Amino acid sequence: MENEKKELDQYTRNVLEQGVSRRNFLRNSAFGAVGAGLLSVPGMASTAAKAGADKKEEAFGKSSDGAATLPFLPRPKPIAEKEITATHTFDVVVIGAGAAGVPAALAAAESGARVAVIQKAPFALSQGNTGSGIDLAHSEKAGVEALVAKICEDSSHRCNPALIRQWAYNSGEAVSWVIDRAKQGGSPVIDQGNQQHGDVMELSGYKLNWVTSFFGPKPYTTGDGMRHLAITAEKAGVQFFYNTPAEQLVQSKSGEVQGVIAKDRDGKFVRFLAKKGVILATGDYQNNKPMCDYFVPDVKNFGRKQMGKTGDGFVMAYWAGGVIEPIGHTKMLHDFDGGPAPMCDMPFLSVTRDGKRFVNETVAMSVTNNYLRDAKNAGHYAQIFDADYMTQAQGWPGKAIPPEGLKNYMPDVEGPKKGVFPSLTNTHVANTLEELAGKLEVDPVQLAATVKRYNELVALGKDDDFGKPAKYLKPVVKAPFYGIHRTVRVSAICSGMLVNENHQALDGEGKAIRGLYVIGNLGGGFYGGVDYPLTVYGLSLGRCYTFGYLAGRHVAKL
Amino acid sequence: MKTKFFAILMLLCVALGTGFATTAAKPADPSKADLLAAKHSAAGITCAQCHGNAAKKQPVPASTCATCHDRKTLAESTAKMNPYNPHDNRHFGIEGDCNECHHQHKKSQNRCDECHKFNFVVP
Ligand SMILES: Cc1cc2nc3c(=O)[nH]c(=O)nc-3n(C[C@H](O)[C@H](O)[C@H](O)COP(=O)(O)OP(=O)(O)OC[C@H]3O[C@@H](n4cnc5c(N)ncnc54)[C@H](O)[C@@H]3O)c2cc1C
Numbered sequence: 001m002e003n004e005k006k007e008l009d010q011y012t013r014n015v016l017e018q019g020v021s022r023r024n025f026l027r028n029s030a031f032g033a034v035g036a037g038l039l040s041v042p043g044m045a046s047t048a049a050k051a052g053a054d055k056k057e058e059a060f061g062k063s064s065d066g067a068a069t070l071p072f073l074p075r076p077k078p079i080a081e082k083e084i085t086a087t088h089t090f091d092v093v094v095i096g097a098g099a100a101g102v103p104a105a106l107a108a109a110e111s112g113a114r115v116a117v118i119q120k121a122p123f124a125l126s127q128g129n130t131g132s133g134i135d136l137a138h139s140e141k142a143g144v145e146a147l148v149a150k151i152c153e154d155s156s157h158r159c160n161p162a163l164i165r166q167w168a169y170n171s172g173e174a175v176s177w178v179i180d181r182a183k184q185g186g187s188p189v190i191d192q193g194n195q196q197h198g199d200v201m202e203l204s205g206y207k208l209n210w211v212t213s214f215f216g217p218k219p220y221t222t223g224d225g226m227r228h229l230a231i232t233a234e235k236a237g238v239q240f241f242y243n244t245p246a247e248q249l250v251q252s253k254s255g256e257v258q259g260v261i262a263k264d265r266d267g268k269f270v271r272f273l274a275k276k277g278v279i280l281a282t283g284d285y286q287n288n289k290p291m292c293d294y295f296v297p298d299v300k301n302f303g304r305k306q307m308g309k310t311g312d313g314f315v316m317a318y319w320a321g322g323v324i325e326p327i328g329h330t331k332m333l334h335d336f337d338g339g340p341a342p343m344c345d346m347p348f349l350s351v352t353r354d355g356k357r358f359v360n361e362t363v364a365m366s367v368t369n370n371y372l373r374d375a376k377n378a379g380h381y382a383q384i385f386d387a388d389y390m391t392q393a394q395g396w397p398g399k400a401i402p403p404e405g406l407k408n409y410m411p412d413v414e415g416p417k418k419g420v421f422p423s424l425t426n427t428h429v430a431n432t433l434e435e436l437a438g439k440l441e442v443d444p445v446q447l448a449a450t451v452k453r454y455n456e457l458v459a460l461g462k463d464d465d466f467g468k469p470a471k472y473l474k475p476v477v478k479a480p481f482y483g484i485h486r487t488v489r490v491s492a493i494c495s496g497m498l499v500n501e502n503h504q505a506l507d508g509e510g511k512a513i514r515g516l517y518v519i520g521n522l523g524g525g526f527y528g529g530v531d532y533p534l535t536v537y538g539l540s541l542g543r544c545y546t547f548g549y550l551a552g553r554h555v556a557k558l
Numbered sequence: 559m560k561t562k563f564f565a566i567l568m569l570l571c572v573a574l575g576t577g578f579a580t581t582a583a584k585p586a587d588p589s590k591a592d593l594l595a596a597k598h599s600a601a602g603i604t605c606a607q608c609h610g611n612a613a614k615k616q617p618v619p620a621s622t623c624a625t626c627h628d629r630k631t632l633a634e635s636t637a638k639m640n641p642y643n644p645h646d647n648r649h650f651g652i653e654g655d656c657n658e659c660h661h662q663h664k665k666s667q668n669r670c671d672e673c674h675k676f677n678f679v680v681p
Contacts, residue, residue: 121650121653122650122651122652122653123651125649219648223648243653265621266621267619267621303672303673305673307649411675421674422641423641423673423674423675423676424673424674489673
């Protein structure tokens with residue numbers, strides 16, 4: 001065992017040591033019990049130690065501020081055999097019909113397995129538009145490796161590089177396959193190729209090309225895309241059980257995961273046995289408040305973009321012996337709906353709700369949330385520019401959308417909107433700054449003062465307040481004035497369970513748990529930074545498809 | 559000293575007494591008359607029909623609502639609502655959890671507005 005452990009990479013060893021697992025609790029509690037002298041009472045040892053263990057579990061489950069306890073990982077309640085109304089047997093059971101689960105199910109079925117998908121919602125459900133993979137045939141290996149290095153850097157080098165490489169060398173094939181199979185189900189998905197990857201392609205000077213699935217434009221999203229992919233999967237023999245949330249795993253005494261018990265829409269328990277393996281793909285836990293308070297307290301005041309993501313998969317995998325990555329989970333916050341996506345990183349003057357400048361505006365939207373964590377700002381800020389923005393912003397990162405196009409993002413402008421969710425648009429135009437402030441819900445007096453100061457810095461040609469490069473200092477003087485009110489909310493939390501390269505869950509000893517696989521945002525090791533990086537647009541969905549595709553095939557062939 | 563204490567005690571009693579009298583005089587809390595529970599009750603539906611007969615009253619799942627409010631019929635009846643049909647939406651189809659918006663014993667809420675601006679009036 002020790003030998004086996006020595007061979008583990010440092011990422012895995014660290015998560016084994018620092019992560020949250022049953023084993024770590026038991027280890028901690030055993031020390032506690034010995035310390036209290038409880039084990040020395042003959043005959044009482046086990047119960048007393050257990051009582052000590054329960055107490056200690058509670059104590060260990062407290063975050064440093066004492067705010068969160070472990071009740072977000074409730075022990076599964078025993079379900080009596082007579083409560084189970086039906087048992088179905090398959091080769092592979094996938095839990096969660098999202099961006100990772102649906103591809104996994106189809107890939108498994110195409111490899112000859114009998115597959116069931118257990119889904120909480122009434123249909124397949126996911127989100128986002130862009131999923132990316134590397135077109136290996138048209139890329140240089142050095143380019144691929146340079147990108148792997150960049151992604152590791154974006155994750156503060158806290159990810160498992162082996163998993164990044166696995167995405168890099170398999171994603172082109174997987175994303176192409178998703179595009180092809182979704183089309184067969186009737187999806188209007190297209191391959192956007194390199195279209196969204198201009199910046200990242202110039203990163204290293206080596207050749208890099210892309211396969212990019214675009215499930216869009218809005219209101220069509222990857223949710224619709226996965227529903228189309230599910231049509232193909234059904235044709236391939238996959239059976240979908242909707243409105244059937246998985247509740248707990250079926251595990252043998254030796255620890256092998258043999259299936260899952262779910263609740264059907266009438267509230268009755270149904271058991272699904274999996275001869276080859278269970279693939280957990282239930283997504284993140286952003287709607288589980290105590291769990292967020294514990295693992296990623298920074299998101300306390302932000303809104304959420306998803307619903308019903310209560311971390312069910314974490315609870316199931318944890319009780320099966322799995323290890324949750326340690327506190328400090330990676331969060332993803334953005335707003336591509338309030339205004340055009342290509343303008344989100346343009347370094348226009350930006351202000352908080354108080355109307356104050358708060359950051360050097362070259363800071364990317366993907367990390368801006370860190371300045372807006374308090375209850376008042378809660379992810380709200382506004383980008384402000386004047387009538388000359390089209391000429392002023394030439395050569396800036398991103399792409400300025402002309403005034404005519406901006407109207408598409410203006411809730412106050414009548415008429416049909418295209419490619420957006422109208423109720424989430426929040427771009428405004430006004431003839432005075434005061435009027436604009438009203439529309440943006442920004443303090444008008446402070447905004448006037450901020451703009452005055454900003455214009456002084458522009459005239460000076462030096463940003464004495466925040467050090468923004470002079471080329472991005474442009475005056476805000478000429479009407480009409482424009483503003484984009486952005487509200488970054490939690491799109492996803494992307495830290496999860498410890499897995500190996502087969503996406504098999506590891507227990508607290510570093511041993512693979514037989515029969516249990518974990519993919520999508522529930523899988524760990526792919527990120528690790530404070531924020532999800534937006535270097536590669538569509539990395540998240542690209543990774544979900546790729547690992548779904550690989551895990552589905554792997555489990556089917558066992 | 560003693561008399562002062564007694565006077566305060568008397569005052570307190572009077573204050574409490576009137577307090578009690580006014581609440582007791584009112585037939586029901588008017589703020590609760592608008593709640594859905596009151597409407598259900600006025601329509602002759604008993605507590606047990608939703609909560610069951612168990613000593614500890616159980617929370618009511620949406621499937622219980624659906625025994626009277628057929629989901630399809632309900633969705634059809636709100637199909638023309640602006641800008642979207644709340645009972646057939648892209649998050650839950652026609653299978654949303656009624657309890658998210660419609661409360662019985664407290665004021666109902668428009669959960670959509672947490673992210674969107676739909677201005678629905680939720681009974
Ligand atoms: C608005 C928005 C836009 C985004 N845009 C992009 C983008 O353009 N590109 C990109 O790469 N990423 C994007 N993302 C992130 C990306 O959508 C997610 O990271 C990705 O969907 C995660 O996939 P998943 O399979 O892990 O989870 P999901 O796709 O969320 O699927 C999980 C599934 O599991 C089901 N489930 C949950 N619990 C249970 C249970 N107990 N039993 C059974 N089923 C259960 C859920 O109903 C759900 O269908 C975006 C996210 C948001 C919110």
